[in-house]
Amino acid sequence: MISVYKFGGASVKDAQGVQNVTGIVRKSTQPLVVVISAMGKMTNAFEELTRYYFNRDLDLCQQKQQEIIRYHQSIIKDLFGDEKGSAGFNRLAELLAQRLKQAPSRHFDFEYDQIVSFGEMFSTSIVADYWTAVGQTNKWVDVRTILKTDDLYRDANVNWELTAELMEDTFLFDEVSCYLTQGFLGGTLSNLTTTLGREGSDYTAAIIGYVLNAREVTIWKDVPGVLNADPRWYSEAVKINELSYNEAIELSFYGAQVIHPKTLKPLQNKNIALQVKSFIEPDGQGTVICERSGISEPVPVFILKKEQVFLTVSPHDFSFIMEDRLIEILTLFSRYRIKMNLMQNSALNFSACFDDGRDTNALMEDLKKNFLVRYNNGVDLLTIRQYTPGAIEQMTSGREVIDSQITRKVARFVMR
């Protein structure tokens, strides 16, 4: 049976990273499909490049382009001893240059996908050329030709039937036992590039795992596995050895940034285990997400979302918050594509917590037409699964809690 490995940008941020990834792939005794993201923080750089290009800031656009090219060339130089050492990269860099010379269309999301996708194209070409140079046999696949989507640029939906057909015809494992392809990207029926949403490479790995009935999918990260809190703000974080698909889906839904939320459903449907392992300590046990009940460690799990807006609305006319008013409010959230992270209602008020985004003000203005609106910016939303009174006390003491929601399994606090 085959396995799918996914390596994110942090694992291939420099030559040493690429060599480390090569070592991990070499060690696998199973046939592999390897999915790789753009190197380091390149997707952010490409986003900036797209903005300059689209807004016709030609000087900044050229500067960014050079910065991006130089970053890759320096990795190539370290890997091949020559900054022109990757023929695949040289070809693509030329394609990017040509694209940037043309004037953009008026469709930002379309232009975004055509340009940002170079991040994954660059990284996988460099790695494929490097593997060939060091005798790691592999076959490079352009994922855009087999992962077919609609044309909702930047958030494309997968055409599962066609994708399955094309992937089955591509990953034959007759001549090679290792394929290498891009995460995050797809292609429309007319072969235009799409993307699956930021951090979408995990999802790509799951799609391939699902279609090929993989034995497991492994996401290689810079943390030892799924932890019960983000170690950047919680120094006592511990690793969770095993958790159920449903728990993992809940955690990513509440904002734990371990796994892209769309990743788990396809795997759960076919009972394919998802492993989260460290590329820094590849022999460590990591975390396994599989069919089981709950979380193996009886520890509270903390998920903190910062920079939230907490909003409360009440009807001007002192009518109650009934079904029709709720529909009105939710329709506005959906129109502005604002994802609510928490909501609560009473007879006279409706409250919601959500990420502060570019449409926050527009939403407020629309709500003000029919409601009295009060809000706080910059609040924290803390979710605790498997909470204990001690955990709640530890996290909320000294903070002003402006709203809370406690159910059997989950306690949630909006705090200043």
Ligand code: ASP
């Ligand atoms: N490179 C893309 C991003 O950074 C996709 C990914 O890494 O999953 O969003």
Ligand code: MG
């Ligand atoms: Mg990335």
